[in-house]
Amino acid sequence: MxxxxxxxxRPLNSEQIVVLDILFRxxxxxxxxxxxxxGKQSGKAVQKRLSILEAQGYIAKxxxxxxxxxxxxxxxxxxxxxxRMLREKPKEQSSLIITDQAIKNLYKDKDASVxxxxxxxxxxxxxxxLKHLYGDKLNMFTKTYLNIEKYDYFIKPLPDAHIALRxxxxxxxxxxxxxxxxxxxxxxxxxxxxxxxxxxxxxxEDEWIGNVFxxxxxxxxxxxxxxxxxxxxxxxxxxxxxxxDDIIFATTTTGALEASTKEADAIWQLVSDPEEVLDLYxxx
Numbered sequence: 001m002x003x004x005x006x007x008x009x010r011p012l013n014s015e016q017i018v019v020l021d022i023l024f025r026x027x028x029x030x031x032x033x034x035x036x037x038x039g040k041q042s043g044k045a046v047q048k049r050l051s052i053l054e055a056q057g058y059i060a061k062x063x064x065x066x067x068x069x070x071x072x073x074x075x076x077x078x079x080x081x082x083x084r085m086l087r088e089k090p091k092e093q094s095s096l097i098i099t100d101q102a103i104k105n106l107y108k109d110k111d112a113s114v115x116x117x118x119x120x121x122x123x124x125x126x127x128x129x130l131k132h133l134y135g136d137k138l139n140m141f142t143k144t145y146l147n148i149e150k151y152d153y154f155i156k157p158l159p160d161a162h163i164a165l166r167x168x169x170x171x172x173x174x175x176x177x178x179x180x181x182x183x184x185x186x187x188x189x190x191x192x193x194x195x196x197x198x199x200x201x202x203x204x205e206d207e208w209i210g211n212v213f214x215x216x217x218x219x220x221x222x223x224x225x226x227x228x229x230x231x232x233x234x235x236x237x238x239x240x241x242x243x244x245d246d247i248i249f250a251t252t253t254t255g256a257l258e259a260s261t262k263e264a265d266a267i268w269q270l271v272s273d274p275e276e277v278l279d280l281y282x283x284x
Contacts, residue, residue, distance in 0.1 A: 012058075012085070014093070016049050020058060020086050021094050023078035024102075025142045026124040027109060028062075028117045030073040036128050043073070050076060058082035060110070062117065075117050077109040097148050115184075122182055122254070123160050126219060129257040130163070133265070134280075137166040140180075153209050155179065155202045162214070165280060176281065177214040182254075183229070185221045192218075192229055196236045196249075203247050204240075215248045215283050217268070219257070226251050226269070233271045244272035250283055 012020075015038065022037065023029060031043030031050060040046060053059045059082055063074035080103045087098040127140050143158045154162070159179040167174040179199070183192055199216055208214070218233075220226045233249045249271040256267040266277045 012053075016053055017086070017089060017093055019046075019049060019053060020078060020082045021096065022124075023059060023076060024083060024086060024096060024098070025145055026127070027120040027144065028075045028077050028112070029121065029124055030075060032073060033121065033124055033128065034076075037131075053082070058085060062112075075121065077112070078106055080104075080106050096145065097150070099148060102144065102147065119182070119184065122184070126180070126182060126254070126257065127161070129260065133260055133263045134165060136170075137263075139164040139166075153207055155198065155207070157198075163217075167281070176283075177210065177212070178217050178280070179214050180217045180219065182219045183221075183225070185225050189228065189232075193232060193236070196233050199247060199249075200236060200240050200242065203242075213247060215250060218249065218251045219254060220251065221254050223253055223255075226253055230269065230271055230274055237271070248272070248283060250278070 018038075019034060022034065031046050034046045034050070035041070035043045038046060050059070054061065054076075058079060059076050060079055061074040061076045066072075067074065083098050083103045083106055086094050086096055087103075123142065130138055130140065141162045141164075143160060146154055146158050146162060160182050161180040163178040163180060164175040165178070166172055167176055181195060202208070203213060218229055220229060229251055233251075237244070237247070237249075250268040251271070252267045252269065260267055263281070264279050266279050266282070268278050268280060268283060270276050270278065270283070
């Protein structure tokens, strides 16, 4: 009688755990995006670790013949097994709080819509652009991270992200805070109007627990949509009889963010003064 041997698998290394962490936070990513995160030259540099994680059932990907024909890269996402692995890790390896409901939600990613996948990847691109500018001064918390009871005071629906930007040296506890929402150009404009109104109502209901209400950052694909958004925000603020500094709204485009090379680059246009374009630290 033969006894089959169980194949030995090495424990996941720190970079593989980071990949799982990223996929939990941002839901979808390509190998090129992950390579950019790790400071690698191309997606090939991270492909081996992705293949290992996939083979071990921690992640999966959307990819078929149609992707190749269109030159579309594979889109990786986290599986429940990968989330359970993350949940077992000590805080120094992963600061995520992963609930049973969050794990259950991951089952939907197998059948996620093209628009949801595209939006998720765009939010990750926004993070990568901001990380390039601000480095370890930047902490960005996505919807998936915030969707727990601890953060039930956040605006609902949740923003695409919440940013805490460190002010001062590494030991400083001071943070400048922002809500971030990204809108593709094909999103119906009434969706943007509804979002503006929701932020105004959230401010008026005084649900935010911090001392200073976060700056609201809206990111669009095109300058044309950005201008439309600027005008509409100004109209909604005026009709709500609010002062310009009650809620600070600022907008930019994905192109402007992508073209930025340093944190002092002024790419954020204030709604209260459309002629004034600032970097994040200068918005007050």
